[in-house]
Structure formats: C-alpha cells, structure tokens
Amino acid sequence: MPQQRQAFQAPAGTRDVLAPDSARWEALVVAFGRQVERAGYGLILSPVFEETGVFVRGMGEGTDVVSKEMYEFRDKGDRHLALRPEGTASVVRAFVQHRPPVVWKAWYVTPAFRYERPQAGRYRQHHQLGVEALGTEDPDLDVEVVTLASRFFAELGLSRVELKVNSMGDANCRPAYIESLRAYLEEHQDELCDEHRERYAANPLRVLDCKDEACVRATANAPRLLESLCGPCAGHFGRVRSGLEALGVEYTIDHRLVRGFDYYTRTAFEFAALALEAAQNGIGGGGRYDGLVEALGGPPTPGIGFAIGIERLLQACDAEGAFPTPATTLDAFVVDLTGGAAARDITDELRTAGLRADRAFDRRSARAQLKAADRSGAELALIVGPDEAAAGTVTVHWLRAEREEERVPRHEVAKAVRDALERARS
RNA sequence: GUGGCCGUAGCUCAGUUGGUUAGAGCGCCAGGUUGUGGCCCUGGAGGUCGGGGGUUCAAGUCCCCUCGGUCACCCCA
Structure with a gap:
C-alpha cells in the first residue's frame, strides 16, 4: 500500500475550469475575437511576466495594485519580474519595442494576477479580454473602442449593462x-x-x-472634472459624446468615475452589470492613456483601450440567463463488442473524415458502452458485434431520434454516417 | 492586509447534550436483459469527517494552530 499523501489543490484564489464549462470560455473568446477582428484589431500574444518596472511605471507606483498586489519575483538571473496584473502595460511595452505603424490596434486574452483576498468575482488569477488602439487622439477612436465593448455585451445577450463615462482631463487641466x-x-x-x-x-x-x-x-x-476641463479636453469629450449618441450607444455621465491607474487621461469609462451585486459588478472598463507610451520609453503616442473580466462577465451572463454553455456533441460513438480493434479503426476513419467520434475502452458490456454512448451526447451509436464483423457491416443506431436502425457496409462507414446525419437534418 | 461565517463520499447534504463498525440522495460500477442507452429493481465500490496538535476513558462533535472556501472592508475585472 502506498502511503497516502495530502492531495494538492489549486492555490488560493485560483480555479480550474473543466469541460463543459471551458467550452463556454472558448466560445466567449472566439466571439470576442471575431467581433474585434472585424474592426481591424489583431491578436497580440505577449509574456505573462514582465520586468517589474513595466507595471510600476505604467500603472503608477502609488496604486494599490502595484504597491501591494503584484506577484513579484526574481529569476535565476536576478532579474526583477512580475506576473502581469493587467494587460495594458504589456501591450504598450510591446508597442514601444516593435513600433508598428499607427494606428495600431491589438486585442488580447490573458490571465491577470493580483495578490488580493479572494471573494466572489475576485480571484488572484482572473482573465481579461481587451483591446488597445494607439496612435491617434481622434475622438472617433474613443467612440469605436467604447462601442466595441458595448456591442459585445449586447451580442452575448446581456441587457442589464450600464455604461458610465467621464473625462479625466489631461496634463494641462x-x-x-x-x-x-x-x-x-x-x-x-x-x-x-x-x-x-x-x-x-x-x-x-x-x-x-x-x-x-x-x-x-x-x-x-x-x-x-467635466467643468474644469481645458478647451481641447472639453472639445474632445464633446465629440466622444456626440459620436456615442450618433451610434445609439447609451451611456450616463458619472462625475465620480475616476479610474484606478495613473495612466488614464481624458475619456474614462466603465461597464457595470446591474444583475450582479454592486460590490463586484464592474465587468469592464478602460480609457484613454495619452502619456503611457512615453512613460514606458516610447515616442509621444496617444492610445485608448479597455479590459473585460471574463469571470465577472460570465457571472453576469449567469445572472441574466444569457450566453449559455454551448452543447458539445459527437456525431458518432462506436460500440465494439468484438474486442476493441474495430472501434480503434472506425473512430480513426471517422475523425480523419472530419467527423466527431469517440468510443468506449476496456471491453465493456454492450449495455455499458451504450450508456457511455448516450452520455457522450452522440447522435449515433455505431455497433460492431460478431454478426456485423462476419457480414462486413456496422449497425447504425439512433440515440436521439426515433429512427429505424440500419446496417451499412463497414468499408464506407464514414460516408454512411455523413449521409445518415445529412438525411436526418433535412 | 483586517473581520464574520463555513470545511463530513465525485456532488448536495444528515449526523441527537462528545459514546460502539460514519449515513442518505444524486453520480459512478456491476447484475437483472449471454448484443441495445434513457425508466425500473438489486448489489457494489468510494470517507485517515480539509490537515496538524491538544482536552477526554472516549472527538465528526470541544479547544488551539494551519490550509481552503465564502461574505464584508479595501481595491478592482
């Protein structure tokens, strides 16, 4: 008997997302990417850790996130590194490093790490979807960025989302x-x-x-703030407002809205999910950061972006019954009563043909295999017993529909499955 | 980082004022049906009662520590 050991568990404030919940995450990320790519944003992949200075100079030394919530460490080369607590600083660092032509538009999906006391809707590792757009002060870009987020929430089926906007002015005012x-x-x-x-x-x-x-x-x-803006800031904000109004994006002015990081200038905005408890109902936020590129060592370059918290967004969807977990299903499940070789071969053939197929292992009973087939969500059970093996056929049994079982030739099983599913759909 | 509440099978939970071999439902496995899932019946596996220490003749139950969860504050996604 091996000694029993204390089972490991995920660190405090972190969690695993297994199927089928993970399918919802996947769908969310895909939906987001599809939408922002339609607007010209390209996916950026960047390291989850950076020199600590990227975040310190980016977000501001005095902010809580930087002063007490960062996961900081030294690597074996004695470099000061930190796990990213948010996405913007890294993206801007990448911009400074690579100097892509402007207007440069990027989107990302990333974990974010903050050492905080966990509670509902707040984790030590959470995940964000976001966009950043650099290279112009044009208020139409502010309008575009805010609208992208707003449209995304609508596309997911959320209706109780409030958009609050404000202007934080600039270095002049x-x-x-x-x-x-x-x-x-x-x-x-x-x-x-x-x-x-x-x-x-x-x-x-x-x-x-x-x-x-x-x-x-x-x-x-x-x-x-709004009453003390300098002329250019006031003009900018006015054009942002009229742009949002022209596009029918509803918002409210929130004079109290001041974003937490030092880099924000001018337009600041947040999305609150009214279906969630007020304490943690912020599902996304962002703003303009016209001084950030310089702060990270680049040429003066204005920019704007937003980040959406995936965990909170999904909680909001739960609360509104929106964006349900997509059903994952299979086309066929092979029930092999002859030892397993047939299942091995047929699943491979089906998969190679682009069909979704699975099987049971361990030579289980027909009943057990059918039960597994049922649970798998497959449309069809493909049964291969001694009779079929001898006759060179496969029995096609419908698991979700009232249809007659039929036998099809073993050598064209993939085609037969495809045809059968086709017929059933029409 | 501060404070409140909570940790019993994979999941949701019972477990009398501390008292023998810790239970249920669901799920899982097998059989009823020697090749047909979903319904039903029968049986089975699965727990060092989060972990460690203490009090006691005796601890799932009381005390301390610790880990984790949860809620509030703080902050944010």
Whole structure:
C-alpha cells in the first residue's frame, strides 16, 4: 500500500475550469475575437511576466495594485519580474519595442494576477479580454473602442449593462482640478469618512470614488472634472459624446468615475452589470492613456483601450440567463463488442473524415458502452458485434431520434454516417 | 492586509447534550436483459469527517494552530 499523501489543490484564489464549462470560455473568446477582428484589431500574444518596472511605471507606483498586489519575483538571473496584473502595460511595452505603424490596434486574452483576498468575482488569477488602439487622439477612436465593448455585451445577450463615462482631463487641466478638489475637501474635511478624513490629500480623486455615504454626501457639491476641463479636453469629450449618441450607444455621465491607474487621461469609462451585486459588478472598463507610451520609453503616442473580466462577465451572463454553455456533441460513438480493434479503426476513419467520434475502452458490456454512448451526447451509436464483423457491416443506431436502425457496409462507414446525419437534418 | 461565517463520499447534504463498525440522495460500477442507452429493481465500490496538535476513558462533535472556501472592508475585472 502506498502511503497516502495530502492531495494538492489549486492555490488560493485560483480555479480550474473543466469541460463543459471551458467550452463556454472558448466560445466567449472566439466571439470576442471575431467581433474585434472585424474592426481591424489583431491578436497580440505577449509574456505573462514582465520586468517589474513595466507595471510600476505604467500603472503608477502609488496604486494599490502595484504597491501591494503584484506577484513579484526574481529569476535565476536576478532579474526583477512580475506576473502581469493587467494587460495594458504589456501591450504598450510591446508597442514601444516593435513600433508598428499607427494606428495600431491589438486585442488580447490573458490571465491577470493580483495578490488580493479572494471573494466572489475576485480571484488572484482572473482573465481579461481587451483591446488597445494607439496612435491617434481622434475622438472617433474613443467612440469605436467604447462601442466595441458595448456591442459585445449586447451580442452575448446581456441587457442589464450600464455604461458610465467621464473625462479625466489631461496634463494641462487635471493638476488645477486636483488642486481645487483638494481645497474643497480641506473645507469639508470633517464630513469625510474615517479613512479619507486623514488621507484625502494624498490622492483627492480617490475620495470621489469612495462608496462611504459620508464621502458621497460630502462631495456632492465638489468641483467636477467635466467643468474644469481645458478647451481641447472639453472639445474632445464633446465629440466622444456626440459620436456615442450618433451610434445609439447609451451611456450616463458619472462625475465620480475616476479610474484606478495613473495612466488614464481624458475619456474614462466603465461597464457595470446591474444583475450582479454592486460590490463586484464592474465587468469592464478602460480609457484613454495619452502619456503611457512615453512613460514606458516610447515616442509621444496617444492610445485608448479597455479590459473585460471574463469571470465577472460570465457571472453576469449567469445572472441574466444569457450566453449559455454551448452543447458539445459527437456525431458518432462506436460500440465494439468484438474486442476493441474495430472501434480503434472506425473512430480513426471517422475523425480523419472530419467527423466527431469517440468510443468506449476496456471491453465493456454492450449495455455499458451504450450508456457511455448516450452520455457522450452522440447522435449515433455505431455497433460492431460478431454478426456485423462476419457480414462486413456496422449497425447504425439512433440515440436521439426515433429512427429505424440500419446496417451499412463497414468499408464506407464514414460516408454512411455523413449521409445518415445529412438525411436526418433535412 | 483586517473581520464574520463555513470545511463530513465525485456532488448536495444528515449526523441527537462528545459514546460502539460514519449515513442518505444524486453520480459512478456491476447484475437483472449471454448484443441495445434513457425508466425500473438489486448489489457494489468510494470517507485517515480539509490537515496538524491538544482536552477526554472516549472527538465528526470541544479547544488551539494551519490550509481552503465564502461574505464584508479595501481595491478592482
């Protein structure tokens, strides 16, 4: 008897996705890719780890994600590396490295790692779908990017998704705004929540984002980003709005919307799934980041993108009964009562012919094999017993339809299966 | 990182105030049907009661630690 060992399990905050759930993921990624490729976005594959500096300089040293949530490590060459906590910084690093011609449009699907306390809708490894588009400040690009996400949710069948937008200004107008906000908060310091009463000065924008009722009330009349935008930012935002309206993309202005990473400028947006609990209902978000390319060592290049959290998106789909797991099925399941060689040969022939086929192993009883055939979801059971073997035939038995069993010649079994399925469909 | 709740078969769960060999349903396997699935019947396999330590004559049950889950905060996808 081997000593029993403690079974391993997946690390905290991570999980396995097995079939058939994984088929839903696959379908989701395929649907996303198909849609954004129609708009000229190309898939980018990039490493899941980068020099730590890519994220530190990209997202900002002071952000929670960078300061306390990164999976950092040193490799055997003593390099400082980190597992990517989000996708944008890596894509922009790749842009800086390769300098593709602009406008450059890329989409990705990637795991993202953050060392946080797990809870529903929040994992230490989660997955994101996203796009990035670099090389122009044209507000029509903002409109395109926001619209892609919005249309994607609609295509999945989600109806209860709210789009919130705001403008965060740029290097010209944001500093002045932050000062006026800081001054306002100083006056209303006593009214803030416990945490922000002491710490509002470090990052005044964060206070707008605070969900504590005290902060919400105290900032109700605070200066607004949109009202302090410089001329170019205001003009840009106006064109983004009119573009969205022209395309019929519904949105609401959220004066409190300030994205968490330092790189955001101008357009900021988030999608909330109203069918989910408010605490973790953000299913996607993004914005413009006109200074990020420079921050990572490239030439001044504006850009915009968004990321969608796959786990949360699927939770939202569950909550709305949308985008069900696609049924995986087989064309045929071979039941071999002669030892297994026939099943080996026939499944290979069928698969080579492009049909989906499986079989049972271990010389199980006819009943057991039929049961397995039923469970496999196959349309047909192909039965080979001593009779068929002697006659050079295969019995075609329908598992999902009331149809007569028939015998077909063994040497043209693939064609016979194809024909039978064809006939059944017409 | 802080706090609350929870961990019993693959899954969903029972398990009296600590008391003999830990149960059910579903699933799985086999037989009833020597070559016909889904329904039914019968039987079977499968658990060091998350792990470790402690209290006790005796621990699934009480205590401590630890791992994991979950919820809230924080932050975000």
